[in-house]
Amino acid sequence: MEELLMRFLIGGVVISAFALLGDVLRPKSFAGLFGAAPSIALATVGMTIARQGKGYAATEARSMVLGAIAFCVYAYAVGLVLMRYKRSAAWTTLSLLPIWLGISLGLGWVLLR
Template sequence: MTEYVIRFIAGGLLVSAFATLSDMLRPKSFAGLLGAAPSVALATLGIAIVQHGAQYAAAESWTMMYGAVALACYGLVVCQLLMRSRINALPATTVSLAVWLVIAFGLLTAFGGAN
C-alpha cells in the first residue's frame, strides 16, 4: 500500500513539474510531449531503484524504450490507415495494436529486458 502512495505522490509531483515546464515552452504543442508519461516513468524508475536496485531499474528502462518504439510505430500505422486507406478508427487501431504487440515483443525477444 505504501508503494502506491509513494508512486501517487511522486507521479503527481512530477506531472505538475512537467506541466509547469511545458507551459513555459513555445509552441504549446510541446505540452503533450511532457505530459503524464515521462513523469510516471520517472516515478516508476525511482521506486524500482529504491526497491530493487539500479540493475533492475536499468532493465525496466530498456523495456520502456522498447514500448516507446512500438508505440511510435503504432501511431504511424494508425495515421497511415486513417488517412490513406480511409478506414474507420476501430479497425485501424485494432490492426495497429497487433503491430504494436509484434514490435514490442520482437524487441524484447531480440534484445532482452530483464536480467
C-alpha cells in the first residue's frame, strides 16, 4: 500500500510539472505528449532504483524504451489505416494492438536475450 501511495504522489507531482511544461510550449498539442507517460515512467524507474537497485532499474528502462519504439510503430500503423481506409478509430486501434505486442516481444527477444 505504501508503494502505491508513493507512485501516486510522485506520479502526480511529475505529471503536474510536465503539464505545466506542455502548457508553456507551442503548439499546444505537446501538452498531451508530456501529460502522463514520461512522468509515470520516471516515477517507476526512481522507485525501482530505490527498492531494487540500479541494475534492475536499467533493465526496466530498456524495456520501457523498447515498448515505446513498438508503440511508435503501432501509432504510425493506426494513423495510416485511419487516413487511407477511413475505418472507425475503435476498430482500428483494437485490431492493430497485435502489432504493438508483436514488435515489443520481438524487440525484447532479439535485443534483451
